[in-house]
Amino acid sequence: MDEARYNQLTSAAFKRILAAADDLDPDTLEADSTGDMVTLTAASREKCIINTQRAVRQIWVAGRGQGIHFDYDAATGTWKDDKGRGLELMSFVAGVVRDISGVDLVYPG
Template identity: 40%
Template sequence: MTDLEYLDRADQLLMAVEQCCDRINDDTDADIDAQRVGGMVTLVFANRSQIVINQQKPLHEIWLAARAGGFHYRFDAEKQVWLDTKGAGEFFANLSQYASEQSALALQFKALD
């Protein structure tokens, strides 16, 4: 993957996270504050816990930090998804799990259509 391809895919991922937060806030009692600064999105939940998602341009990875730990994701061109580099799953499924745990609500994040 070229640097430009990475940046395009990583930006799509961050936009999807932001749009999911907007949808979740409209459809549920969740109060997620999504703050984006450049290549980083910080999700702040009502209980003040946070999830931080950021681009790691030199490695062509997305990093996610949550109460559950820190995770690295790399884009799988064949499957068209971001996968954990240690085999622990797909980015949006994992984000949904970690956000649900931290907010105590069933939250669903997904890639843009």
């Protein structure tokens, strides 16, 4: 995948995550974006960090005490973990948010 396509796909993923976070009470979950990184911080101060990995065209997520790398799967139009464990980016982030804040992250249609 070329850099322009990667940038387009990561931007879309980040916007979707931020849109879902913006629908939540900021006292429950705060979202910050700094270009290549989105940080979701729960009231407990626990975090979920979503970051680009440009050199390898991946998205990396830190949460649940682990770091997971996601590759874009053009066949399904989703980001899937690079170890083949069946993890999908949006579901994984929603699960981390639920774990750290107790609320559901619901993505816009």
